[in-house]
Amino acid sequence: xxxxxxxxxxxxxxxxxxxxxxxxxxxxxxxxxxxxxxxxxxxxxxxxxxxxxxxxxxxxxxxxxxxxxxxxxxxxxxxxxxxxxxxxxxxxxxxxxxxxxxxxxxxxxxxxxxxxxxxxxxxxxxxxxxxxxxxxxxxxxxxxxxxxxxxxxxxxxxxxxxxxxxxxxxxxxxxxxxxxxxxxxxxxxxxxxxxxxxxxxxxxxxxxxxxxxxxxxxxxxxxxxxxxxxxxxxxxxxxxxxxxxxxxxxxxxxxxxxxxxxxxxxxxxxxxxxxxxxxxxxxxxxxxxxxxxxxxxxxxxxxxxxxxxxxxxxxxxxxxxxxxxxxxxxxxxxxxxxxxxxxxxxxxxxxxxxxxxxxxxxxxxxxxxxxxxxxxxxxxxxxxxxxxxxxxxxxxxxxxxxxxxxxxxxxxxxxxxxxxxxxxxxxxxxxxxxxxxxxxxxxxxxxxxxxxxxxxxxxxxxxxxxxxxxxxxxxxxxxxxxxxxxxxxxxxxxxxxxxxxxxxxxxxxxxxxxxxxxxxxxxxxxxxxxxxxxxxxxxxxxxxxxxxxxxxxxxxxxxxxxxxx
Ligand code: UD1
Ligand code: CA
Numbered sequence: 001x002x003x004x005x006x007x008x009x010x011x012x013x014x015x016x017x018x019x020x021x022x023x024x025x026x027x028x029x030x031x032x033x034x035x036x037x038x039x040x041x042x043x044x045x046x047x048x049x050x051x052x053x054x055x056x057x058x059x060x061x062x063x064x065x066x067x068x069x070x071x072x073x074x075x076x077x078x079x080x081x082x083x084x085x086x087x088x089x090x091x092x093x094x095x096x097x098x099x100x101x102x103x104x105x106x107x108x109x110x111x112x113x114x115x116x117x118x119x120x121x122x123x124x125x126x127x128x129x130x131x132x133x134x135x136x137x138x139x140x141x142x143x144x145x146x147x148x149x150x151x152x153x154x155x156x157x158x159x160x161x162x163x164x165x166x167x168x169x170x171x172x173x174x175x176x177x178x179x180x181x182x183x184x185x186x187x188x189x190x191x192x193x194x195x196x197x198x199x200x201x202x203x204x205x206x207x208x209x210x211x212x213x214x215x216x217x218x219x220x221x222x223x224x225x226x227x228x229x230x231x232x233x234x235x236x237x238x239x240x241x242x243x244x245x246x247x248x249x250x251x252x253x254x255x256x257x258x259x260x261x262x263x264x265x266x267x268x269x270x271x272x273x274x275x276x277x278x279x280x281x282x283x284x285x286x287x288x289x290x291x292x293x294x295x296x297x298x299x300x301x302x303x304x305x306x307x308x309x310x311x312x313x314x315x316x317x318x319x320x321x322x323x324x325x326x327x328x329x330x331x332x333x334x335x336x337x338x339x340x341x342x343x344x345x346x347x348x349x350x351x352x353x354x355x356x357x358x359x360x361x362x363x364x365x366x367x368x369x370x371x372x373x374x375x376x377x378x379x380x381x382x383x384x385x386x387x388x389x390x391x392x393x394x395x396x397x398x399x400x401x402x403x404x405x406x407x408x409x410x411x412x413x414x415x416x417x418x419x420x421x422x423x424x425x426x427x428x429x430x431x432x433x434x435x436x437x438x439x440x441x442x443x444x445x446x447x448x449x450x451x452x453x454x455x456x457x458x459x460x461x462x463x464x465x466x467x468x469x470x471x472x473x474x475x476x477x478x479x480x481x482x483x484x485x486x487x488x489x490x491x492x493x494x495x496x497x498x499x500x501x502x503x504x505x506x507x508x509x510x511x512x513x514x515x516x517x518x519x520x521x522x523x524x525x526x527x528x529x530x531x532x533x534x535x536x537x538x539x540x541x542x543x544x545x546x547x548x549x550x551x552x553x554x555x556x557x558x559x560x561x562x563x564x565x
Contacts, residue, residue, distance in 0.1 A: 033291025
């Protein structure tokens with residue numbers, strides 16, 4: 001990215017971050033879906049440095065593991081017990097010098113003369129803090145370019161703020177930078193200075209090594225200050241310059257959670273602004289949140305209340321929201337996702353999801369498919385053009401293309417010990433309120449009746465039904481709930497028949513309530529006297545014949561015999 005590649009970038013991340021008041025080390029807190037340290041490493045890596053070091057101490061293992069996971073090329077440097085930013089850089093230089101010497105030994109030609117010049121890090125070294133998340137590679141590259149073009153020994157990045165409290169102030173004489181003084185070591189006069197040190201520098205490696213060797217801990221905090229290198233280099237007559245950035249957000253550090261939120265909001269504002277310039281409609285930038293690694297195509301629309309996290313990718317013309325949160329979800333072109341919460345899922349082109357859908361890891365919806373309202377999908381693939389429109393749980397399943405799953409169905413995937421898979425073929429039509437007790441397979445083009453519990457495989461083209469025939473206990477309400485609104489409504493509907501039923505069968509219920517589904521109070525009434533002639537005939541008939549497809553309200557299927565179970 002730049003003509004000059006630094007010999008090293010050193011990221012300072014050993015400090016405690018006390019003001020965060022957190023178990024989590026400060027640099028591991030996140031904005032825009034990336035840790036503060038992640039932002040720093042991202043910008044640092046873009047400079048293509050020969051070496052990239054991260055200095056750790058507080059919560060050393062957690063910070064080191066995080067840094068290595070983000071970038072396996074980093075050198076982890078442990079700061080010793082001597083405190084201060086200067087000591088941190090000194091520890092880094094020692095480690096980097098050792099690495100350079102080690103590499104020199106490995107690459108030395110066999111038989112080459114030993115001794116001679118001792119290898120050490122040389123060239124420009126960028127030093128930056130791990131808690132300045134908006135500092136971008138472009139600004140760092142500018143700083144580096146100025147440093148090399150001017151042939152400086154030290155180039156410090158500064159900015160001018162209205163509220164300089166807490167920062168190191170840039171001391172100038174006749175315009176030239178002569179030093180940096182920390183707030184707590186500054187005179188009242190020096191505290192009026194509004195040009196501040198951003199903790200971002202480029203040093204010549206040899207100058208840095210030399211100067212740090214003579215920096216003491218004679219200051220209010222008793223620390224080795226990196227800032228003292230600036231004055232030392234100036235006194236030696238070396239080139240010390242400052243580059244100032246106008247955009248103070250870029251160099252603002254996070255010290256507490258108020259700054260974390262402020263920088264998070266600013267980063268989001270900038271992310272959204274960039275996407276809008278690239279052709280994305282963001283209806284309400286105040287309520288849309290998009291992580292830095294999210295990718296959006298042209299003509300994507302983000303409706304209010306949309307949060308896109310992680311590596312979510314959205315294809316051209318898709319509409320997300322309102323009130324949708326997606327993490328690591330891939331959305332195809334032209335798809336719509338309404339009031340949905342999802343993670344690790346894929347929704348292909350032209351598909352529709354929601355409102356009120358819950359997509360769990362491994363949910364996959366094919367082109368033009370539909371995941372409808374109050375539907376939860378986990379580790380399941382729904383084929384192209386297939387629909388799961390209402391009130392359904394689809395877990396551990398494969399549903400073929402063009403299939404329709406009836407409302408209020410459950411893919412019963414767990415037997416208390418293990419999870420099992422359900423396979424439903426292409427162009428099947430399953431009835432409402434079905435239970436698919438996995439492992440089970442429903443063949444291509446099969447139908448299932450409403451309320452069916454599928455425990456065994458259904459062959460292609462078959463109709464599956466389960467459960468006994470329905471029986472109606474005529475007149476039950478009129479006898480057992482006389483005077484109720486239900487009884488009155490029934491009486492009106494039945495007209496003369498109601499009087500007849502009521503008079504002739506004052507007490508009988510026909511069946512125990514365990515059969516009829518009526519309330520338990522009627523359970524003691526014996527006998528079958530109240531069964532209508534029709535109901536009795538219904539009961540007497542052999543079960544298979546009575547369960548015609550029409551009884552089960554299967555659309556389009558008439559007259560066939562039930563499938564052989
Ligand atoms: C530092 C600068 C100050 C500057 C400010 C900008 C010094 C002495 N002061 O002050 O001039 O205006 O940053 O934000 O450098 N760190 C270590 N090891 C340590 C101490 C700190 O690695 O022993 C790291 C921290 O993790 C942090 C960075 O260095 O990433 C800055 O440390 P911090 O304590 O925040 O310095 P400030 O007091 O803010
Ligand atoms: Ca700081």
